[in-house]
Amino acid sequence: MRKRLTRISMDYKILVLDDEEGIINTIKIMLNRNGYYCKGITDPIEAIDVLKNENFDMLILDYIMTPINGDEVVSRLRQFNKDIYILMLTGHKDLTPPLDTIKVLDIQGYCEKSDRFDQLLLLIESGIKSISQMRTIKQFKDGLNKILQTVPKIYQLQPITTIMEEILKGLMPLVNSESAFILIDDFNNNTNEKKVIFKGVGTYDIPTEDLIEKLSPYLMEQIGKSREMNEVLSLESGMIYPLHNEYNTSMGVIYIESKDFKEGKALIEIYARQAASSINNAHLHSLINMKKEELDWTYKELKKRYLDTIEALRLTVDAKDIYTRGHSDRVAYYAMKLGRAFNLPEDQIELLRLAGIFHDIGKIGTADDILFKTDKLEYDEYEEIKKHPLKGAYILSAISMFQDVVPLVKYHHERIDGKGYPEGLKGDEIPFLARILSVADAFDAMTTDRKYRSKLNIEDAILQFKMNAGTQFDAEVVDMLIKILDDFETMKKELDETFKT
Ligand SMILES: [Fe+2]
Structure with missing residues (x-):
């Protein structure tokens, strides 16, 4: 044997x-x-x-x-x-x-x-x-000691990035991590523009403006999710800890790469709370020390690169499907047209444009064989597709500068009668701009060829909208669509000129 x-x-x-x-x-x-x-x-x-x-x-x-x-x-x-x-x-x-x-x-x-x-x-x-328990207690005690030693440092008045670095240095040994970063909103500037402050160690020791290229869409999505739900997320590569201030408003996240969390997990949660409040306290003072021009430049660069990256990702999604190519651009165009017809202020028109461009960005995470399936989708596959508004919302909420676009992307498949997704919101519960986006999205879908059907002519499309006004679509938005479609020929010309393909 x-x-x-x-x-x-x-x-x-x-x-x-x-x-x-x-x-x-x-x-x-x-x-x-x-x-x-x-x-x-x-x-x-x-x-x-x-x-x-x-x-x-x-x-x-x-x-x-x-x-x-x-x-x-x-x-x-x-x-x-x-x-x-x-x-x-x-x-x-x-x-x-x-x-x-x-x-x-x-x-x-x-x-x-x-x-x-x-x-x-x-x-x-x-x-x-007992030995194992003693080891845990010892590790906890050592960890707490380390935290106690670092805490005074993070409460000292010094530039915010130095504080962030101190926090990371305090955290990483607790879980044998070599790479980590902190990403927080620069909530302290007086402009309406949303900025971020970033500090990384190890592989994330990079300038702020490079971070978007460095972070994978998956990590961005998880960061957004952690912030939205205010939950610690455990990924294969590490953990994301949401940071919030005393009013429970999300400030940002700490991401720590490690495979060895064990008891360190609880320690980090204790520390993350300290970290958040120290960042909160110090932020006000330390910002004064930062050169405003430097911030402005970084912000512009970051926003540009973020948009470039998402744009590149979006084009990949668009390019994958010949039937939907140009769809997002046209949705943005129709949404803006509708917004203007409603006399909305320019900042809301800009939101409609961004939301149009990015409304289906969450499909990046959907498998190709589901996305391009020509046969009828199975129940599970449809459920997978239905996740895209939420995934898109997470991707965009990773960075606060896009926070106003998030609800539009999230709710573009909601229906007035509450039968939509992801949340089944009804009527006025759906943000007005999302109701506009939904009509713009459906209008372009109806009037272009899809793999499973040919396009409808304008009259048939209008008929569809009339039939579904008040159930699927907002009746007021449908009326406005019909009104602006009087001038559909001009719109078509404008579209052709803007997006010569
Ligand atoms: Fe969609």
Whole structure:
């Protein structure tokens, strides 16, 4: 019969001291079979020496030995090692050390030698459990100490990026991380423009304006999600911790790359709260130290690169599907036309334009075979497609500068009668601009060829809108669409000129 091989873990090291070689061998076999590493020594004096130089978690030792007994070994050992877990093997009941000695020497357990070692194994396993708990407590204590040492630094008045770097330096050792970053909103500027402040360490030690290229759409999506839901997210590559101020408003995130979180997780949550409040406090002061021009430049560059990146991603999505090519641009155009017809202010027209361009950006994450399927979609596949408004919203909410576009993207498939998705909002619950976007989106879908049907002419499209006004679409927006379609020929010309393809 083939022997079962157990992998021996070096997580816990056990030393067995007994002057009978046979006992050592028996215990060794039993421990190895249960996956524990163990070393055996027959001479008590040598054992003390070994324990001085080598780190062991547990000592199992005999009581009656020569030249010194087990209690004497422990007494000498305790002079330099208070931590090691000790189990004593005893012979006959009358050969047991007095209970007082056991207590004084801090011996955690004892057990009578017998032919079978079931009881010993139980004692060892419960000992290993306590050792593991002690390690956790120690790690926690060390971590808290580290945090306490760093906290004063992060409360000092210094430039915000220095504070952020201090925070990262405090956090990373807790989970053996080598790369991490903090991304926060620059909520303290007086302009309406939303800016971000970024500080990274390790692979993320890059200028702010490069960060968009560095972060994957997936990570952006998860950052947005963590911020929206105010939840710690655990990814394969690391963890995202949302930061919020005392009013529970999202300020940004900390991302820490590591595969080794374990107990560090809870520590980081404690620290993240400290970090958020220190950032909050220091932000006001430190901003004064930053050159305004520098911020402005970084912001413009960042916004440009972000738009460029998303634009590139969007074009990839568009380019993948010949039937929807140009769709987003046309939706943006129709949405703006409708917005203007409603006399909306220019900033809202700009929102409609951005939302038109990016409304389906969430499809980046949808598998090609679902996106381009010509047959009827299965239930699960349709459910997957239905996630795109939410995914898109997350991608855009990673950076606060697009926060006003987020609701439009998120709700562009909602219906007035509440039968839409992702939230099933009804009537006025759906933002007005999202209702406009929904009509613009549907109008372009109806009037262009799709893989599953040919385009409708204007009259049939209008008929469709009339039939679905008040259920799928906002009736007021439908009326406005019909009104502006009087001039459809001019619109077509304008579109052709703007998007010569
Ligand atoms: Fe969509």
